[in-house]
Amino acid sequence: MKNILELATKELKSSKKMVIAMIVGIVIVTILINSITTLALSYQEYIVNLSRSKENWEAKIENVPYRDVEVIEKSENVKQISIVKDLGISEESYSEWFTDLLHIKEYDENALKNLEIKLKKGRLPQNTKEIIVNEDMTFEVGDTIDTTINNKKYSYQIVGLIENTDFDEFEATTLTKVNGAITLLNKDNINENDLVSVSIISNDISKIYNTVNQIKADINSDLNIIYNEELLGYACVAEDGSDFENTILIVVGLLIAIIAVSSIALIYTIFNISINEKKKYIGSLSSIGASRKQIFSIYLIEGLIITIMAIPIGLLLSFGIDYLLVNIFDGLFKTIQSSLLDNSLLTNKIVDLHLIFSWKTLLLSIVLVVIIVLLSILVPTINVSKTTIMDMIRKNKYTKIGKKTIKTPKIIAATFKIEGELAYKNIRRSHSKFITMIISLTITIILFISINGYLSNLNFYNNLDVADYNYRYSVFSPSNEKDYTEDILDMLNQFELIDNVYAYNMLNIMYTYPEEKDINDSLKKAMAKWDKLYLKYYGNSDGTVRENALMWARVMMLDDKTYQEYLQSIGDSMTLEKNECILVNYIDLKTKYFDGLYLTNYKPGDTIKVTDEDITFKDEEEALEEINNMMGWTDIEMPQKIELNLKIKEVTNVIPKGANNNLYNQIVYLVVNQETFNDLWYKVFNNKNVGSLLYNIQTSDPAKMDETVAQLNKKYEGEFRINATNFEAEKQANENEVLIKSILLYSFFGLISILSVINIFNIITSNIRLRRNEFAELKAIGMSQKQINRMLRLEGIFYGTTSIVLGLVISIIILYVLYINMLDTEIYGFTISVPLILITIILTYLVIFISIKFAKRKMKKENISDVIRENVD
């Protein structure tokens, strides 16, 4: 044993290049595997914490007699309990119009902390006299509320208002609303036999089912158990599994499989090449009496020593990288969280992302790496220990060639002549090298195309909801009095946050009924898919235009500055007179049915009729009129129909700044001047006071704007409130999602491609190195360097083309599966990015040809005669 160890270490020292390549390979594998398990674990912990930040309990036991609560509290594995006692529903109603009842539950301190309460105003109750009630009721913070439940009188002071709880109820038929209300548990006023609900947080969540079953056995009562399925699912301990658990397992499993295949291809090749180059030496070992088993041990131990050296390096690097990633992602995740939060709640919590270390995952990673290395080196080691002494001592010139002639396909021989034939036979001479080469290339190609395809799908999908606003913030005025908004703008302006303001007003309730000939073909095509495209008002599902097809027409007025700019962008010296309009005829949307949606065929000079008559309600209106007549309610005036003919001055694709048009609000915008708009406004609202404008603000610092708006709202509480929407936040959250996935996927791809590139490089250079003699021989019988170069180039092309074809086929299948799962196939066609494929092809050949170039460096200078002489020695 000692001798074998000595020999193995001697071996190590004698093959430095191989050792370095192996170490690099194993380090990368370790980084990949450990990072994936560690990041998956950290992500899981984050999701669990996110779930706990909403409501923190794992199992809820209902109908527990109060005297038995102690049994639960003292149970093994129970960390904390939250107690809720149901006081009952009030006898009195708090509304004159409908039955408005109060349902009070008493929470203990833990329950107030751990159970979900959506506080909108005020604070949580701090004593048994304080209460928080549903915001829908007519109470305000500070009010006193008296109630009678089960003949007992209670009186509380309201300290906070909340959103609906899970014990709020509404019964439409009896017009009964039961409002949730929460107060502090009154421990002095609780009976041994009173039933309470106890929510449990355990020490070890994976044992929660056992814990609960034990409690059930301990308490002899009719208990009702509810598990927090969401939380248990995220914690991956749910009895029936969970979608989250499945997804994590599939993703981690898939990634590790990809790593395993690429790394086995690499380590196997390195080890195999190194061992084959040492056959002579191994032959002499066995000729001096080393047994097969001993030779096997030497190389196995050699491999294991390298592994043991590489794993700690890999682990250290991995934790370093993970720490960095987690810190970056923490910030990105927080932005996503805050964009998903309901800003009106006071109880929001933001959860941190931490790097989670676990001995179990560490051990799992190490075991996986060792298995991968063993799988890679086992076959070459067994093979070498099996070869006979004679095989090894004999010139190894013709070894590693099968016994069968490789047939070259006719096309290759015909197209590429003798060089092609030689090239083809060369790449097929070693089955294992050919296979590992193709695996390495193909995996890299597939990953590259799939990752890019996935990310571009994701980007596309995210951008569907977030239209391409040319503003990033929007301020809605609080009422119809526009002075307020002007004031608000002035205020915001003082903070130097406003880059541009686009203000406009719209009459949203106008329609137009174009004739069939006026509807553009691309819209008709879209109509065929009306149910998906929300175009049902225009036509029938068979694509025909329905009679009186309805189309929204938004008559739009812009503020002076935006208006002038807009007219300028339409055409020089463009002006609008009264009852003239510019028609925006285009929605920038690409689907498989059309490339950009054109709405109408109107031309400048045509007239478009807008009206407030909604034909889809015509039947109802007629019915109403009939009822009125029947009942003799002649004094009820049916609303006057408004109609206005607008002359189309220009038809354009350009939408005014600040407005946006997407699939979900497809409409024609009709931009008019102020006079036309005011007139129409008066007709519709019977009111000269034109409603306030919608202010879309372009700002370079939306986050700062959020802060400022919040400050102003606090300062002017009671006076007015700025309703503001930060379009940037949603966009930012989407971008962060893409960014996080990009970082992860590209890092993964980067490391896998390093493995592959090392492998490709290694195979190509060793192929060329091992054939040094052959090249000299080929030259000796008259092959020119040019012909040899051509042969090598063709070898590269054959490797590359095989992998590209294979990789493309598999990638396209993967892209198609992604497409089906990510996008609405009814609307969006399957597309493949041609530039992406071209880049892939170019990169593939680049890697191959650079490797060939590198390997050829030495070859050219060599003297044929010298190489042939070496052969004799």
Place this chain on the structure above:
Amino acid sequence: MEILRVENLSKTYGENDNITKALEDVSFSAQDGEFIAIIGASGSGKSTLLHILGGIDKPSSGRIIVNGQDISNLSDRELAVYRRRTASLVFQFYNLIPILNVKENITLPIRLDNKKVDDRKLEELVKILGLTDKQNKLPNQLSGGEQQRVAIGRALMCETKILLADEPTGNLDSKNSIEIVKLIKEYNEKYNQTIILVTHDIEVAKQAGRIITLQDGKIVRDEVQ
């Protein structure tokens, strides 16, 4: 007719103290169709001479005129053509291309020259070489003698003016050796090919019409039998 003339050929390896004179002022000429054996002790410069004649090594000084052309001035590309069309080489270790079978190995130089293979000639050659039932085998399925016959077949197939063989029988037993040399001689007579053959074996040398003896890089004897 003179096919080959070597004038004052010298070849030195290394520099200064380390200098080895492999060939020193060697001059001789060969007639079309001559069969010359080169003998000499180990290290006397036989392989060096043959490699230079075959265009896979360059002389330090002197001229080699083949068919009226000085090959010491040829570019690498021209040399490749020279090796394909004018002088074919056979080495002691068969130097076959392992991925090609017997037939493919034999026809390789012709195909490298982008010429059509004369199938009838190939068949005849394979038959003469006694490889008819091995013609689809790969080199690693052949014995040493068979491999050497393939290598010679490859040299003969392209019908070059000159065949240069460096101890083609060095690895074979005496029965096989004589057989192979007979085969070469047969071709020499049939196609009037010029043959220069390096050998240790005096029995083999005796088959040639002329024997040149090298010693320390110099010609010490040149006799016609």
